[in-house]
Amino acid sequence: MNRKPIFAANWKMNKGASETEDFVKSFITKIQGLNLASEIVIAPPFVSLPKLAETLHSSGQNSQTIQIAAQNCSQFDAGAYTGEVSVMMLREFFVHYVILGHSERRSIFGETDEIINAKMLKAREANLKPIFCIGETLAEREGGQLEAVLRRQVTEGLKGLTEKDMAETVIAYEPVWAIGTGVTATSQQAQDAHAFVRSLVSELYGADTAARIRIQYGGSVKPGNAAELMACPDIDGALIGGAALEPQSFMEIIRNGLEN
Numbered sequence: 001m002n003r004k005p006i007f008a009a010n011w012k013m014n015k016g017a018s019e020t021e022d023f024v025k026s027f028i029t030k031i032q033g034l035n036l037a038s039e040i041v042i043a044p045p046f047v048s049l050p051k052l053a054e055t056l057h058s059s060g061q062n063s064q065t066i067q068i069a070a071q072n073c074s075q076f077d078a079g080a081y082t083g084e085v086s087v088m089m090l091r092e093f094f095v096h097y098v099i100l101g102h103s104e105r106r107s108i109f110g111e112t113d114e115i116i117n118a119k120m121l122k123a124r125e126a127n128l129k130p131i132f133c134i135g136e137t138l139a140e141r142e143g144g145q146l147e148a149v150l151r152r153q154v155t156e157g158l159k160g161l162t163e164k165d166m167a168e169t170v171i172a173y174e175p176v177w178a179i180g181t182g183v184t185a186t187s188q189q190a191q192d193a194h195a196f197v198r199s200l201v202s203e204l205y206g207a208d209t210a211a212r213i214r215i216q217y218g219g220s221v222k223p224g225n226a227a228e229l230m231a232c233p234d235i236d237g238a239l240i241g242g243a244a245l246e247p248q249s250f251m252e253i254i255r256n257g258l259e260n
């Protein structure tokens with residue numbers, strides 16, 4: 001199965017509008033002339049989405065080259081939900097992807113599998129493509145819970161999604177102990193987890209959907225480890241935090257990751 005690699009920058013709570021504009025202008029210059037046969041996605045903070053859309057548009061980038069993601073969305077449509085942003089509001093800024101279930105949302109903001117599932121369903125209602133994050137903590141891995149945790153997160157998080165929804169969904173396997181720590185999973189650890197996640201999708205949706213779904217790896221991906229990780233048969237791209245804050249290293253991760 002030929003799956004198009006997908007590299008997504010998760011800027012977290014970094015880069016306001018002017019830094020977003022600077023990044024995009026520089027990044028576009030750096031990727032010009034490179035044959036990056038992949039999807040590239042940038043997820044800035046909510047308030048920088050309009051500037052990202054505007055800068056991409058004025059740079060002549062069409063939505064095929066760089067796609068826009070949100071880092072979160074509300075599970076509700078509208079109303080008295082102070083501080084929340086709805087899926088329809090995101091659509092107005094040309095958002096195509098939304099990161100859901102990130103470990104920081106789970107651990108810092110208390111998002112449960114049930115909440116994440118409600119957001120997944122709401123995102124699909126608006127035709128947004130979820131980047132659905134899963135992953136175990138170090139204690140869970142060391143306690144032999146890796147597969148049980150991934151099974152729970154996948155089964156609960158995807159509840160109610162149809163095969164058609166799954167065709168528009170990307171899964172990001174992000175071991176929590178590797179996020180922002182500088183510690184990367186070995187390519188063998190990552191490959192084993194990805195193969196297991198793909199087998200779970202097969203159990204739930206069949207072999208065809210499992211063969212098609214893209215599973216990104218996330219957790220301290222850098223230019224120096226991208227090629228080895230991306231060479232694994234079940235790794236279809238990366239979700240990148242820290243190393244995607246600089247145009248040069250984001251470009252190098254994509255370029256190196258595709259060199260295999």
Ligand code: PEP
Nearest residue numbers: 179180218219220241242
């Ligand atoms: C992330 O936030 O999804 C992530 C993988 O971060 P980092 O690349 O900094 O580990």
